[in-house]
Amino acid sequence: MNKDQVKGVGEQIKGKVNETxxxxxxxxxxxxxxxxxxxxxxxxxxxxxxxxxxxxNAKHKAP
Known part of the structure; x- marks a missing residue:
């Protein structure tokens, strides 16, 4: 899991709270x-x- 995935999920949670x-x-x-x-x-x-x-994908294709 990278930082964009973590930040994205965090933003979704904040958004759900604001929506509610x-x-x-x-x-x-x-x-x-x-x-x-x-x-x-x-x-x-x-x-x-x-x-x-x-x-x-790059890892699996590397020789």
């Missing part, structure tokens, strides 16, 4: 912020996943 707080307090801005954080976290985690896959 926004819904509970009827604050659409906070809810939207949470949705955006979750989306950004998913992108960052996917980037980290791709980096890990490339690293693993």
């Amino acid at each position: 707080v926004g819904k509970a307090t009827n604050n659409p801005g906070k809810e939207l912020k949470g949705d955006l954080q979750q989306a950004a976290g998913k992108v960052q985690k996917a980037y980290g996943d791709a980096k890990e896959a490339a690293k693993d």
Whole structure:
């Protein structure tokens, strides 16, 4: 697991918290912020996943 994967998951969690707080307090801005954080976290985690896959692939193809 690399730092992009960890940060991505962390951002998703923060986003879910913000979304939940926004819904509970009827604050659409906070809810939207949470949705955006979750989306950004998913992108960052996917980037980290791709980096890990490339690293693993390079290891297995090395002579």
